[in-house]
Amino acid sequence: xxxxxxxxxxxGARLPRLLEWLEETKPDVACLQELKAxxxxxxxxxxxxxxxxxxxxxxxxxxxxxxxxxxxxxMVETQRGLPDDPDPSHSRYIEATIDGVIVGALYLPxxxxxxxxxxxxxxxxxxxxxDRAKTLFxxxxxxxxxxxxxxxSTDDKDDVxxxxxxxxxxxxxxxxxxxFRRLLHAGWTDAIRAIHPAGPVYxxxxxxxxxxxxxxxxxxDHLLLSPAAADRLVDAGVDRETRGKEKASDHAPVWAxxx
DNA sequence: ATGCCTCGCACAGCGAGA
Numbered sequence: 001x002x003x004x005x006x007x008x009x010x011x012g013a014r015l016p017r018l019l020e021w022l023e024e025t026k027p028d029v030a031c032l033q034e035l036k037a038x039x040x041x042x043x044x045x046x047x048x049x050x051x052x053x054x055x056x057x058x059x060x061x062x063x064x065x066x067x068x069x070x071x072x073x074x075m076v077e078t079q080r081g082l083p084d085d086p087d088p089s090h091s092r093y094i095e096a097t098i099d100g101v102i103v104g105a106l107y108l109p110x111x112x113x114x115x116x117x118x119x120x121x122x123x124x125x126x127x128x129x130x131d132r133a134k135t136l137f138x139x140x141x142x143x144x145x146x147x148x149x150x151x152x153s154t155d156d157k158d159d160v161x162x163x164x165x166x167x168x169x170x171x172x173x174x175x176x177x178x179x180f181r182r183l184l185h186a187g188w189t190d191a192i193r194a195i196h197p198a199g200p201v202y203x204x205x206x207x208x209x210x211x212x213x214x215x216x217x218x219x220x221d222h223l224l225l226s227p228a229a230a231d232r233l234v235d236a237g238v239d240r241e242t243r244g245k246e247k248a249s250d251h252a253p254v255w256a257x258x259x
Numbered sequence: 260a261t262g263c264c265t266c267g268c269a270c271a272g273c274g275a276g277a
Contacts, residue, residue, distance in 0.1 A: 009276080010266050034276085036267060060269055097274035110277060150277075171277065206277065219276075220277080250265075250277080 001101060001258045002026070006065075006147035007033040007204075007251035008175075011064070014249055016041055021242055022050050025222035028070045029098055031105035031146045032056075035064025035091075035152055042066065055257050059082065059091040061211060065105045065147070078102065082132055084126040091113040093129070101229065101258065102136055106147035111170030119170050122150070127180040133183055133224075142258065145188070149250065151180045152218050153190070158200045160218040171220060189230035191223040191256040196236070202236055202250050212243060221254045 002124045004027035008014040011032070020032065030052070035042065047068060054079050056066035058089030069075040081088055095104040099226045106129060129145075136143040141251035151170045155163035166172045184190060192201050202217030211217065225233060236256040243252040 001261095013266060034266090063264065110275080112275090166277090169277065204277070208264060208277095211264095218277090 001028045001030040001099065001145055002255055003031070003101075003103060003146060003223065003258065004253050004255035005031040005033070005105070005148070005223060006253035007107070007148040007221060007249060009034050009249040009251065010036040012041065012045065013247065014045060014090070017242070017245060017247060017249070019046060019050050021239065021253060022052065025239055025253070025255070028073060029103055030068040032068065033064070033105070033107040035066060036061060037054075037064060046113045055094060055096060057091040057094045057137065059089070063091045063107055065091060065094045066097050067094055067098075067103060067105050067109050069096070073099050079104070079132070082125075082128045084128050084131065086121060086128060092125065092205055100142065102143040104132065104136070104143070104145045106145060108148065108150045110150050111173070111176065114168065114170045114173055119173070122170060123175055125178065126176060130179060130183065130241065134186070137186065137188070137226055138227060141226070142232060143226040144194070144198055144229050144256070147222070147223040148220060149180065149222050150220055151176050152220055153177060154178050154227040158198060161202070161216040162194055166218065171218070183224055185225055188224040189227075189233070191225055191233060191236040192219070192238070192254065194230065194233060194236065201252050205243055207250050221251055223254060223256045225256070229258055233259050
């Protein structure tokens, strides 16, 4: 089962790119973030025509998450929003069981500027996610938490083009890194680093500063696997070429294959 | 220190992203 996550930065602006990517890479499951559209504007018919069933949790203008599953896979929604979500007006989490695999699609708050209420919200949201992760972990079933975590997990050149340039950004703060690392220490596996222990693996390049051409990117889109899912991990990667296309999102899709 | 670029909303320029 190939599970991908893709922050599309606007389902309205990105639909042609999304459909093209589905056709080219054929993921079984695709977690989407930043729909930036209310529920009624989710292009269900286009997605269905591409061969995918979908569940989605949108809102006007901002945020919004969805899970697409290839037709024929059994998908049952298990969660819409996080339990004890610190601000339910933000649509940032949706979860389903798909052929026995629990898939949580998440869009963690960016948190800029630091310090401030937005950063406090980021940490509060992370706490609520960690609670959900604990519940899923205790269930001992294969589970995947996939999405835009808005966390650069280390200062390593392989995770960020310039740690110094990003040092004051919410993506690099020790508090949110610690929250991410607590999940790893608890037994969740970072799929990309399990398959590619070293080497630059970026998932985001800013639209400004000629970042894509300079490869000035960083890694903030992650798939975390429960032990039962990690046991089945055979491959993982980033669809970098997607970022280089016309009208591309500023994120590239990230994926993992479970046997 | 700020804008760079993009999206959505709405039709001008701003909030938000990261």
